[in-house]
Each structure stands twice: as structure tokens, then as C-alpha cells.
Amino acid sequence: MELCSFLTLDSFITDPLTHDFMRKALLMSSLVAAVCGFLSSYLTLKGWALMGDAVSHSVMPGVVVAYALGLPFSLGAFIFGVGSVALIGFIKQKSRVKEDTVIGLVFTGFFALGIVLVSKIKSNIDLHSILFGSPLGISLSDVKQTLFISLLVVILLSIFRKDLMLYCFDPRHAKTVGINVFFLHYLLLTCLSLAAVVGLQSVGIILVVAMLITPGATAYLLTDKFDNMTLISVLSAIISSLIGIYVSFWFDLETGGSIVLAQTFIFLFAFLFAPRYGIFKLKKLFAGYK
Amino acid sequence: METINYQNFRIDAENICVDYNGKVALYDANLRLKPGQICGLVGMNGAGKTTFFNALTGFVNISKGKIRINGESVRSAQKDQTIAYVPQNEGIDSQFPISVWDVVMMGRYGSMNIFRCPRESDVQAVKDAIERVDLTDHLSTPIGNLSGGQRKRTFLARAIAQRASILLLDEPFSGVDIRTEKLISELFIQFKNEGKTILLSTHDMIHVREFCDLVLLINKTVVAYGETSEVFTPENITTTFGGISPDFLFGPES
Structure with missing residues (x-):
């Protein structure tokens, strides 16, 4: 209570809230983080981190084409996201190339196609906001799409x-x-594509995979119950988003990068101090003092 | 000539073949089992034991042949919860954040509604199953904190909770303690008396002689099949294991 009435911290929290774009960014990023965090526990347990990376990068050309055609960008992203997975499956089955190699070459191919398309289609596409996210510049139509998909x-x-x-x-x-x-396999893939689509608004295509795996990995170190894992994953994702946006506001830092860094720090904290699975096993330390 | 009534067979696999992308894993395999029979599935690693299980559960499609479970298709056996599969310990992620209770409850999923909300009867079935494998003290223990034997018993309980009439067990005795081994062998006798059909794969030849009425020796296809006392001979075992003599495999005749 005393901390909250402390003037600077109080204004640290409330000042940004006077800006409309900040309120929107905080709300939308929390929502996106919650969705990605929810999915994250499944992806980390299934061992689909690389798949998440692949899908999130592969949506790039879809976003560009959709923008160029004036379609909702989520539609284009979704088609290319699912398409990349289908292509990965097809090449894996029809050739002797190993799966991780196939995943790597397909998603970089898609990603490269996206970059080439951006350079060719001289429209008002902002490459920077696709690659690094733009939670502070979310438009009303983006808000509607994000709400619907989430x-x-x-x-x-x-x-x-x-x-x-x-x-x-x-x-x-x-x-x-x-x-x-x-x-169920395709349901999980569909959710992955959709989550990548909403996630890229917050942190951009390059870092969206972090939203899909880091919260789950953090939660995995903290609990042995699946429901708790989902809950912790969602909470840590939301908290990271809030921290990231505030920090980027006050210190004028890239927002997407700040959000992901906040997630990484929370993971490192769990890695070091998780009660049972951390390096320093806090539980044992405390037990020693009793 | 006597006509075969397929209803009499719990499992009836006829000339089944399985291939993975053109690589043959199993060909022309036959197996017929009746209620109350226990059959051992013996073969080298890569001889097609797991493939055989996968074909019976419908986890892989057969490219040729026919499988009837209680005279019906594999698909309807899945719907009727007829077959339970007990994986080998290496086949599951022991670090998965899940408790004994939740694993055993998964045995009931197939007969629940889409949200998988347990009914009173499901809760009772899970309780009973856990009691039968003697894990009542570990209801909420995460499976990562169990011993190999306790984990094996957890998956047995899942099969019991499922109320399946056919049990497929992949290496049920590998990596378990003596207490678990004793409990499993007692359960086998109970299952047999309940009329369940059991197919188990094993590396341990002593277990085959001890429990199995029938034995199926495979090496990509059936090498020999029949009553254990007749078929489980040193010659057949040698053929199954690619010419290595049983003396070398199990030590001098015990």
C-alpha cells in the first residue's frame, strides 16, 4: 500500500494510461499474451517449438499478399501458416531429408518470399512493424480481428x-x-497459426515464437500439474507484456523486444529459483533454515 | 468342414501387412485369440512387435489383410473401448505434468462426453482401478515422482478403468520391481478368469513359460505360433532371433 502511494511509482503506472494508444496496447497485448500463453503449454509439452518457429515465420508472405489485396491480413497469414505445415509434411514424406532440416528450409523459404514481396509491392506496408510488431499502433480493424481470433x-x-x-x-x-x-493434430496446428497471427502484432514475426514457447517453458519448471502449468503460463505471459510495454514507454525501447526480454527474464528467474526444478532449489534452501 | 465363427475370436488378424513409406515392417502375419487366453509376443527389436500392436489398435493402417476384433472392425473396437494398450515405460514422457489420478481417468475419456467431464461412475471406476494396482496412496502424485514399477501399475490401472476386454502390453515386466512383478502376475490370473484376452510382448523367456498359454514368435512375419509347450522350442527361438542359439541368449538350458 505504501509503495502504491509513492508518487513516482504511482505515476509510473498511471501516466501511460492517460494515452489512448497505451491503454489499447496494454489491453491488446495482454489478450494476445494470454492466448499465446494458453497454447504455449501444449506446444512445449508436445515438443513443437521448432514448428512454432516455422509457422510464425511462414505467415510473412501471407501478411504481405493480404495487405496488397486489401484482405484481412489474418486470412493471408493463416493460409500460409497452415500451408507451410502441409508442405513440411509433404516434403518429409516424399524425400529422405530429415524433419528438422525440412522445417528449417521451408520456413526460411517462405520468409524470404515475404521479404522479396515487400520490396516489390511498393505500398504502405511497414516492413518494420511486421518484423518487430507495433503494439502501440494498433488500428481499430486490427483490434476487431485480434479480438475475434483470440x-x-x-x-x-x-x-x-x-x-x-x-x-x-x-x-x-x-x-x-x-x-x-x-x-486434434490439425486443431493444434490451426490454433498455432492463429496465435502466431495475433502474436505478430505484439512482438512481430521474428519474435512471436518466444510468445509461443517461453511462457510454457517457464511454467513447466514451476509445477507438476497441467492445469497449474496453463495458468502460470498465461499469467507470466500477461505480466511480461505489461512490463515490456511500460518499460518501452518510459525508456523509449522497442516494444516487441522489451516484451520478449521480460519473458526471458521471468524464465531465467524460474530456471534459477524454481522450488523443485530450479538450479538453486529454493525449497531446499528454505528447508535448511527451519 | 467346420465354418469359422469369427465371433468366437477376440482377436482375429489374417495375413496382415504393414509398411511405412514402402518399408515393410510386418507381412502375412496371422493371430487368433479367444477370451481368457494369454499370448506372448516374442521377437527381436525391430521384428515388428510394436507394429503388430499398432495395427491392432488402429494406430497404423494395414496395407493388406484383415483384422477383426470380436468379429467387428478395428474402428468399432475403438468406439466400444474394447482394446487397452499399456505402453512400455520408455514409450511415455515421464516428465509430463500429470498425476496418477489424471492418467487413470484417461482410460475413461473414450466413453465420456466431449468435454470429458467425469461422471460418478467414471470416478468410481478410476478409484477401483487404482485400488487394484495398489496405488491408492499416490492418487495425486505426479508420474515423474513414481518408480518404474509404480508407473507401470498406473498404466495398468488405466487399462482396468477402461474396462477393455483385450489388453495389449508392451514389455510389462521390463524395469519393474519384484513387488510390481508379483502384482502384475496376480492381475493376469484375475484377468484370465474374467475372460479378458491378453497379448504381451516380452524379452524375458521365463515369463513366457510362466504366464503364456500361447506364444507368437515373429521376425517381420510369423515364425511360429501355437501352444507355448509345443512352439516355444530352442529351434524356433533360434530362427526368431536370426540364428543365435538360445543357449547364447539365455544361458545353458535351465
Whole structure:
């Protein structure tokens, strides 16, 4: 309480809130962070970090083409995101090249295509905001899209929460008891593409993968319960977003980078001090003092 | 001539073939099991044991042949919760943040509604199953904190909670303590009396002689199949293991 009434900290929090663009940025980034954080626990447990990286980079040409054609950019991003995964699967099956190599070459190819397209289509596309995000410059139509997609992903993940957990844990058992594993696989990929689309607004294409894996990894170090993991993941993602935006406002730093750095610091903190799985095992330290 | 009534067989696999992208993993394999039979599946690593399991559960598609489970397709066996699969310990992520209770509850998912909300009967089935494998003290223990034997029992409990009539067990005795081994062998006798059909893969030849009525020796295809006492001979075992004599594999005849 005393801290809150402390003038400078108080204004540290409230001053930015007087700006309309800051209120919008804080709200939207928190929402996006929550969605990515929710998905993050599944991706880290499934071991799909590289897949997340691939999908998030592959949406680049989709965003550019959609802008050029005047379509919602989320539509273009979604098509290219899912398309990249399909292409990865196809090349893997039809050639002897190893999976991680295929993933790497497909997503860099898509990403390069996006960059080339931007240089060719001389429109008002702001390459910088695609690559590094622009949470402070979100337009009203972007807000609507983000709200819609976020809601969709949250609903899908909530309905199939337990099935997706089973799919990540033991797909063979899922199949044996008649659960549609094929559907769950593509559901998770769809959610991944959609989350990448909303995430790139906050932190940009290059860093959006951090939103998809870091909160989950942090939570994984802190709990042995799946529901808690999801909760911690979402919370740490939201907190990182708020910290990142405030810090970038006061110290005039790149916002996307600040958000991801905040996530990284929270992860490092968990890595060092997590009660059971941290390097210094706080639980044991405290037990020693009793 | 006697006509075969497929309903009599719990498992009826006829000339099944499985290939992965053109690589043959299993060909012309046959297996028929009745209720109450325990069959051992013996072969080298890569001989197609896991592939056989995968074909029976529908986890991989067969490219040729036919599988009937209780006279019906694999698809309807999945819907009816007929088959339970107990993975080997190496086959699962032991660091997954999940408790014993939640793993066993997964045995009930197939018969729950889409949100997988447990009903009273599901909770009871899970409780009973955990009691039968003697893990009641570990209901909320994360599986990462269990011993190998306790983890094996957790997955057995999942199969029990599923109320499946066919149990497929991948290396049920590998990496378990004596207490678990004893408990599993007692459960096998109970399952047999309940009329369940069991197919288990194992490396341990003593277990085959001890538990299995039938034995299926495979090396990409069936080398020999029949009553354990007749089929489980040194010659057949040698053929199954690619010409290595059983003396070398198991020491001098015990």
C-alpha cells in the first residue's frame, strides 16, 4: 500500500494510461499474451517449438499478399501458416531429408518470399512493424480481428483442453479409445497459426515464437500439474507484456523486444529459483533454515 | 468342414501387412485369440512387435489383410473401448505434468462426453482401478515422482478403468520391481478368469513359460505360433532371433 502511494511509482503506472494508444496496447497485448500463453503449454509439452518457429515465420508472405489485396491480413497469414505445415509434411514424406532440416528450409523459404514481396509491392506496408510488431499502433480493424481470433482460439482450446492434453501425452492411447487424433493434430496446428497471427502484432514475426514457447517453458519448471502449468503460463505471459510495454514507454525501447526480454527474464528467474526444478532449489534452501 | 465363427475370436488378424513409406515392417502375419487366453509376443527389436500392436489398435493402417476384433472392425473396437494398450515405460514422457489420478481417468475419456467431464461412475471406476494396482496412496502424485514399477501399475490401472476386454502390453515386466512383478502376475490370473484376452510382448523367456498359454514368435512375419509347450522350442527361438542359439541368449538350458 505504501509503495502504491509513492508518487513516482504511482505515476509510473498511471501516466501511460492517460494515452489512448497505451491503454489499447496494454489491453491488446495482454489478450494476445494470454492466448499465446494458453497454447504455449501444449506446444512445449508436445515438443513443437521448432514448428512454432516455422509457422510464425511462414505467415510473412501471407501478411504481405493480404495487405496488397486489401484482405484481412489474418486470412493471408493463416493460409500460409497452415500451408507451410502441409508442405513440411509433404516434403518429409516424399524425400529422405530429415524433419528438422525440412522445417528449417521451408520456413526460411517462405520468409524470404515475404521479404522479396515487400520490396516489390511498393505500398504502405511497414516492413518494420511486421518484423518487430507495433503494439502501440494498433488500428481499430486490427483490434476487431485480434479480438475475434483470440476468442476463437480460447474457445477451441477450452473445449478440447483435455483431449489436447491426452494427444500431447499419449496419442496412441487416444487413438485406441476412438478419439480423433488426426483432428486434434490439425486443431493444434490451426490454433498455432492463429496465435502466431495475433502474436505478430505484439512482438512481430521474428519474435512471436518466444510468445509461443517461453511462457510454457517457464511454467513447466514451476509445477507438476497441467492445469497449474496453463495458468502460470498465461499469467507470466500477461505480466511480461505489461512490463515490456511500460518499460518501452518510459525508456523509449522497442516494444516487441522489451516484451520478449521480460519473458526471458521471468524464465531465467524460474530456471534459477524454481522450488523443485530450479538450479538453486529454493525449497531446499528454505528447508535448511527451519 | 467346420465354418469359422469369427465371433468366437477376440482377436482375429489374417495375413496382415504393414509398411511405412514402402518399408515393410510386418507381412502375412496371422493371430487368433479367444477370451481368457494369454499370448506372448516374442521377437527381436525391430521384428515388428510394436507394429503388430499398432495395427491392432488402429494406430497404423494395414496395407493388406484383415483384422477383426470380436468379429467387428478395428474402428468399432475403438468406439466400444474394447482394446487397452499399456505402453512400455520408455514409450511415455515421464516428465509430463500429470498425476496418477489424471492418467487413470484417461482410460475413461473414450466413453465420456466431449468435454470429458467425469461422471460418478467414471470416478468410481478410476478409484477401483487404482485400488487394484495398489496405488491408492499416490492418487495425486505426479508420474515423474513414481518408480518404474509404480508407473507401470498406473498404466495398468488405466487399462482396468477402461474396462477393455483385450489388453495389449508392451514389455510389462521390463524395469519393474519384484513387488510390481508379483502384482502384475496376480492381475493376469484375475484377468484370465474374467475372460479378458491378453497379448504381451516380452524379452524375458521365463515369463513366457510362466504366464503364456500361447506364444507368437515373429521376425517381420510369423515364425511360429501355437501352444507355448509345443512352439516355444530352442529351434524356433533360434530362427526368431536370426540364428543365435538360445543357449547364447539365455544361458545353458535351465
